[in-house]
Amino acid sequence: MVDQSAEQGSTQPSTSVRNAVVIGGNRIPFARSGGPYAYSSNKDMLTAAIDGLVARFGLQGERIGEVAAGAVLKHSRDFNLTREAVLGSALAADTPAYDVQQACATGLETVIGLANKIKLGQIESGIAGGVDSASDAPIAVSEGLRRVLLDLSRAKTTPQKLSVLSRLRPRDLTPNAPTTGEPRTGLSMGEHQAITTAKWEITREAQDQLALNSHHNLAAAYDRGFFSDLVTPYRGVTRDANLRADTSLEKLAKLKPVFGKGAAGATMTAGNSTPLTDGAATVLLGSEDYARRHNLPMLANVVDAEAAAVDFVHGAEGLLMAPVYAMPRMLQRNGLTFDDFDFFEIHEAFAGTVLSSLAAWENEDFCRNTLGLDGALGTVDRSKLNVNGSSLAAGHPFAATGGRIVASLAKTLAEKGSGRGLISVCAAGGMGVVAILEAREQ
């Protein structure tokens, strides 16, 4: 790997444009797939999340500048998922919308895209978000059946049709269910992460401890009412259904490894990996002028963001390690180090992902030789990490995670009244996105 920061991308902080602010957020409680939202579609959940946001901020009948959202597991009929959700919501029907799809970074990318439009003065307000249902996932017919059906629609005469149908084989009737497997490697995300976790020698105990912190922090945040203006119940679910407030290291230690079982000393269990989850999240963004005119709060500024990708296909890097590369580029551009941040939101796809990233940033050799830095990037203060819980406890409806993180971090910054927050989200395809939020000056 060469020094990516020197060769590509912007090295100038974008300070010459106006501010884009996070006004607030709303999500529905997340729930394990096959659970209470088993029969809710992406459109249902995204609409509910938008409607809760509308109710919180009194946006009924209002034309929002643009709504951007997306889903990772998406039916082909949902080509206009976000626009359809807007039409079903209490927003004005003339609110434009577009879909984004960048795997697990989808939600964060919608925030970045809309924030940039606000900064440039193209829109005054925006709703960013994402939704995913692993329960109501699309199931496709096999390639064989699909070709037969398409040819059949083109066949004109009965003999032609019969000829096409005769190509059908029993195995063609088996449908294709979606998987979290990478198309180019055939490995699941968990198997990919198991390779990385082993490479960075992350222990089972460290992973379980991270999972435990996530559950305890999320439970404590609920108990102190932190989510009362971030979450609106849905279908009778009032808290994230994956949350185990009473879990312990002993309970987590009892779980059997589920990934990387081929090698000795497998460490990744269902307890320190995120489950398949259903849920939706939204974030209301605006210009300062918009927020003031509508008497709305301003929780935090969206400062900057950076995306990166790694070549996991040929084994040069782990699938979920791209944020490790994006981070120094963004920090350098803004003249910041880890010491300049009060909160770190590192998405817990797996405990191993977070811990491998932290280890990489602390590793002198890796930072010099692979990231092209002068030395180790730095150490993240664990007491500032995922202070209100993260995906291991809340669950991870792929595209909804970004919105959850941005809204929670913005509120955390507003509560503190000063400081900065750092976001890091890994994504399938060897991608990752990082972003900076900053508290509003009081």
Place this chain on the structure above:
Amino acid sequence: MTDNYLNLVNSGPAGKLAKKLGLPRPAVLRRHKQGAPLVPGPLLVLGAGAAADSLASELLGWNQDVRRHAAPGEKLGAVVVVLENVTAPGDLGAPILELGQAVRQLARGGRIVTVSRPAKETTDPAEAAARQGIDGIVRSVGRELRAGATANGILLRDGASVQAAAGALRFLLSGKSAFVSGQFITVRDSGQAGGQDEDRPLAGQTAVVTGAARGIGAEIAAVLSRDGAQVVVVDVPAAGEQLAAVANRIGGTALQLDITTADAAARILEHVQQRYGSLDLLVHNAGITRDKLLANMDTARWDSVLAVNLESQLRINETLLGSEVFAATGRIVCLASTSGIAGNRGQSNYAASKAGVIGMVRSTGVALDGTDRTINAVAPGFIETEMTAKMPFATREAARRLSSLQQGGLPIDVAETIAFLASPAAAGVNGEVLRVCGQSLVGA
């Protein structure tokens, strides 16, 4: 929540049968409709003296068809009896017997309203007797009326002029008071009297309604919004889904909040100040029941009911009344209950909380006398809600028929009364407990 019996007796043959058998025949009440006339026919003003003349000309100013004497055979929309100058029981006979003849001509959904003075404000026994006698008259006539007609009274406090009765009179004549009967509203000269936009009396005002996710609270929010208010709907986070739906239906904002928390009032004021600037109206509607006979009552049931229904209101009011965000003309309306007046088996905790609300309202009302702020309570009787739909059949039927109107009220009836108490027209009403019970026998 549907009163099947009411629907049945209002449909042809079954109604005739009920009449022959002497069964109750509850009427479909005359409720408020946008653009409908104030009363369903000419208005008869009875009583001698300058005050009666003055009120008659006030009503003429409302474009009402006003009579000073009933024309034979003519259906009357309402009868207003001005008795503010009675000094002895002998003064009652003539106007009341004339009222008796007029009652025969009262239209369906008609109204009878007396205007008099509080008995306790005179030291002359004969005058007090005459004034108190009106109480007995109104409550008796209310029980005699049929076809959804009601009888209520207005008491002019502290020597108030008859004009002070205008706001309450309009409410009692209108369809908005459909389930209010046998009640008295005490009014004072407010100095704020004046015209209000009758279609949107709360225009430009901000209201907070607690317990607004469903039932009566959701209806209150809807009526306040209809009357022009910006409404913040509040309920516990667990009810957030329904709360958001209410907010989106009425164009308000949803605030998920447990009102029993120590900082509840601060959070309400913070939300209102940021979004709307100031607070004009708070409706304490949130309430819970945890019924048990007292012998079986436990601490959890007792404490939770008192905490939600009463202590939260006390705490929030204290903060509110000390805050400049709460407008100088701010209104507080609390939900009491006829259980708090008459008691109810199995509801010692609930009745304690609701009677407590009445005590709180009267006490705070005294403190607010002389200011432009007011506090009042509404005490609903049997109202058709999801909660009362779960009552045992016989108990529910009894509760419905044991009122002069022989039916349960609807959430809208409670909401309309609250909207009246919130309106500029009620500026002279303070420290009052107004029952919305169809003149139930319970606690009469």
